[in-house]
Each structure stands twice: as structure tokens, then as C-alpha cells.
Amino acid sequence: MEVVVGRVAKAHGIRGELAVDVRTDSPDERFAEGAVLTGKSRNGGTTRLTVAAARWHSGRLLLRFEEVPDRTAAERQRGLLLLAEAGELPPIDDPDEFYDHELEGLRAELTDGTVVGTVREIVHSPGGELLSLDRDGAEALVPFVREIVPEVDIDGGRVVLDPPEGLLDDGGETAGAPDDAAGPDEPAR
Known part of the structure; x- marks a missing residue:
């Protein structure tokens, strides 16, 4: 089972970076260089994405994926849901928090x-x-x-x-x- 860990908000810059709305408590782990995520588009199509780089800019996470080489390709990713395997998520210690x-x-x-x-x-x-x-x-x-x-x-x-x-x-x-x-x-x- 896969769970949503982020959503692509928009393209950023000319090198194919993507501004991402984070939906995980452990973004440094989920979006580490080399992490493989599934991208799910609005029409239900999916694609595998490998994190090439991640950095924070003005309170928003910027990601670059190996499969997204430039701004043109990044523009096509707008609205893409980023999914990770639920089994890979760390356990939650707080009894009042849930995935x-x-x-x-x-x-x-x-x-x-x-x-x-x-x-x-x-x-x-x-x-x-x-x-x-x-x-x-x-x-x-x-x-x-x-x-x-x-x-x-x-x-x-x-x-x-x-x-x-x-x-x-x-x-x-x-x-x-x-x-x-x-x-x-x-x-x-």
C-alpha cells in the first residue's frame, strides 16, 4: 500500500526543480537523495521518480528528480501526488497521531x-x-x-x-x- 507524502505545487527555476507541499513528518528521510517515489497524476497514471536532490527554500521543499531534466518537464508534473510505500514509514510513538x-x-x-x-x-x-x-x-x-x-x-x-x-x-x-x-x-x- 502506498501513502501520499507530498504533492507537486509548481515548477521552480529552469533546472527542473519542483516546489512540493510536504505531507509527511519525516521529509528528510522520505525525500533523501536516491529515494524512489511513485508519482500519481490526476488521471490516475503513475510514474517512478528518483530523488536527485532536495533543498529547502523559503519554507518550501524543492526537489529535483532524475526523470525530470528541465523546466518544460517540470511544468508537466504540477499537481502530481508523491507516494511512498506504507511499510517503509517509521512507527509513530505518539498515541494521538496516526498515518x-x-x-x-x-x-x-x-x-x-x-x-x-x-x-x-x-x-x-x-x-x-x-x-x-x-x-x-x-x-x-x-x-x-x-x-x-x-x-x-x-x-x-x-x-x-x-x-x-x-x-x-x-x-x-x-x-x-x-x-x-x-x-x-x-x-x-
Whole structure:
């Protein structure tokens, strides 16, 4: 299984460097010279990329890949997701932190045990992380904070939610939930 460790934001300079939005806590390890990543384009196509160089510039990681020789080739990489093998990720020591792939697919249930959906993905927004729940084909976005998600039970395959009134649009399972509730649109806590 592969997990997202970055996203190409744009080309930088004329030598084929790429400005990358980092989505890993260990960028020096993930993007070390010689590291091989998978690039996944918006249309689902994939390509293998080998890190030739990495450096920080104005708070953003700049990468150069062996397979991207110049600015023209770099421009074609915009929006590319950078993936690494999940098995190669270091273990997390903090019990309140999780990799996105550990949460995806977990059953979402209320504190009383009522199942309200499945975690589709983790959305990383400027305001914090959100759980994107699949609720019978509809999406519900839930802030991934302890007050609303008091328990994450990876081994039990579930996350427990204690949502405020109106957060979930669930046809009446949560008292007072409006029919058109929606939230903003990535790891965790």
C-alpha cells in the first residue's frame, strides 16, 4: 500500500526543480537523495521518480528528480501526488497521531455505538485535519479534534464521534441535524 507524502505545487527555476507541499513528518528521510517515489497524476497514471536532490527554500521543499531534466518537464508534473510505500514509514510513538492510511476505511460510530459511516480519507486543510466520511454515498466532513473524535481504535476498526448538534446530516439519527449540513474540505491531530 502506498501513502501520499507530498504533492507537486509548481515548477521552480529552469533546472527542473519542483516546489512540493510536504505531507509527511519525516521529509528528510522520505525525500533523501536516491529515494524512489511513485508519482500519481490526476488521471490516475503513475510514474517512478528518483530523488536527485532536495533543498529547502523559503519554507518550501524543492526537489529535483532524475526523470525530470528541465523546466518544460517540470511544468508537466504540477499537481502530481508523491507516494511512498506504507511499510517503509517509521512507527509513530505518539498515541494521538496516526498515518492517514491507518484511518482510511475505519467505521465511524457515535458514542452510543450507532454507525454513521466509514472514513473515506483525511483532508488536510489550513484550519486542520478533517475526516471525510462516506455516509451511504454522501460525504460528511468532521473536524479531527479530540472534542469531536474522542477515540480512535485502529485495532477495533473504528473511530468514535461525539459531534455537536447539526454537524452530521443523517436523516434524524442526530437530534437537530439539518438536511444540508456541510463542512470545509487532510494526517491527523
